[in-house]
Amino acid sequence: MKQIRVLLIEDHFLARMALHSVLSGHSQIRIIGEASDGEAGIAMYRQHRPDVVVLDLRLPRVSGFEVIIELRKEFPGARIVVLSNYRGSEDIYRAVRSGAMAYLTKDASGEELLNAIQNVDRGLRYLPHVALDRLAERMPSVELTPRESEVLACITQGRSNREIAEELRIAEKTVRIHVSSVLDKMGARDRTQATIYALQRGLIHLD
Template identity: 85%
Template sequence: MKEIRVLLVEDHYLARMALHSVLSGHSQIRVVGEASDGEEGIVMYRSLQPDVAVVDLRLPRMSGFELITQLRQEFPKARIVVLSNYQGSEDIYRAVRSGAMAYLTKDASGEELVNAIQSVDRGLRYLPRIALDRLAERIPSVDLTPRESEVLACIAQGRSNREIADELHIAEKTVRIHVSSVLDKMGARDRTQATIFALQRGLIHLD
């Protein structure tokens, strides 16, 4: 079983120690670094290049939102789990828009955190029901064709246009047309927003 290398970015020492203890108790996960503020988190990520970063949003010197944005700019494939006390829809939305692939509140169980890390490491999003519920007011009505629904499911899995074309056995140009139609019908600015909308409305389900 693949070992998952994890970086913790959390300013509270006791919280960081608790996270380290929980994660180190899992045979598949190894905590390779701990940062106490956003700027240190950037430096350590560059040095360690972990499989997954677990990030708080309230950090000294650089907020979690800024940290996520910068990491994704430098490392487009960075896989980030947010673990925060913030529960507002705008906080969740901003975190996911910035590039986080999972969002948990700090009352989540250790088992759920491990599940989120494992999902994100596989390239999957992890948004529990409480996070999806907070985003409800952002969801527009939508009526997709069967083919558009298939394309949307592939989008949610993070697949490129070429990968979607191969999966559905259609031309890449046709995929671009479907993607454009899906975004337009859902009122989404990009693929991430379309995925959030689709998850909340139950149009797709990610295991």
Template identity: 85%
Template sequence: MKQIRVLLIEDHFLARMALHSVLSGHAQIEIVGEASDGEAGVAMYRKLKPDVAVVDLRLPRISGFDVIAMLKREFSNARMVVLSNYHGSEDIYRAVQNGAMAYLTKDASGEELLNAIQNVHRGLRYLPHVALDRLAERMPAVELTPRETEVLSCITKGFSNREIADELGIAEKTVRIHVSAVLDKMGARDRTQATIFALQRGLVHLD
């Protein structure tokens, strides 16, 4: 089994040691580096290019929010898991908007953290129900038709218009009309943002 190379970006020494202890005990995880502030975390990521970074949000020098945004701009395939003491809807929203693929609070179990890392490594989002519920509180209701909901589900799976047409048995031109309507109703600028909003609002659910 190929190991997942993980970078820890956490300013509290004891928390970092606890993370190291929990994760390094799993055969699939290799801790390749540890950083105690945001600036060092960004530099270490550039040097090591880990498969997954576990990032705290409240970091010295550069905040975790900015670390995530900077790395996502520089490395479009950067995969990051947030592990934070904070579980307010705005923290979760900002982290996901900036590019985090998972959000856990620090009372999460080691098994849940491992599960999040494994999912994110596979390119999947990992947002526990409590995080999705918090996000839903801050988002206005969106009413989609049954067909638009089907199209949105396909969008979240990364399907192209042609693939959506084949999946739903409709014309590609019709798909384009539905996609445009979905983005407009959700206030999303593109498919990626629509996917994030869909998960936040509970319009689709991760398997």
């Protein structure tokens, strides 16, 4: 079984030790580094290139939000799990919008954290119902046509317009029209934001 190489970025010593204890007890997890602030966390990522980062949002020197943005800018494939005390919709939204693939609160069980890490390692998002419920507060209801719903599903899978056209057997020009309509109806600036909104409202579901 593949071991998932994990980097912990958490400023509180006891919390970091607790995380280390919980995760290192699983044979599938290998902790390859620990950092107590955002700047050190970024440096350790550059050095070790972990499979998954487990990150607190409130960090000294460089905030967790800034860490996410910097890592995703420098390493677009960086896979980040946020573990935070903050439950507000704004924190969850900002973290996911910045590029985090999972958001858990610190009262999550060790089993749920492991599940999140495993999903993120496979390239999947992991947002528990409590996070989706908070995010849903930010968005009004949306009504899409059946075709727009199909296009949205493809968008959330990261497919290009050409790939969507091949999947749905329609012209690429038609896809562009549908994508534009979906973004407009959802009030989304881009495909990433449309994916977040779709998760918020249950328009799509994660496996």
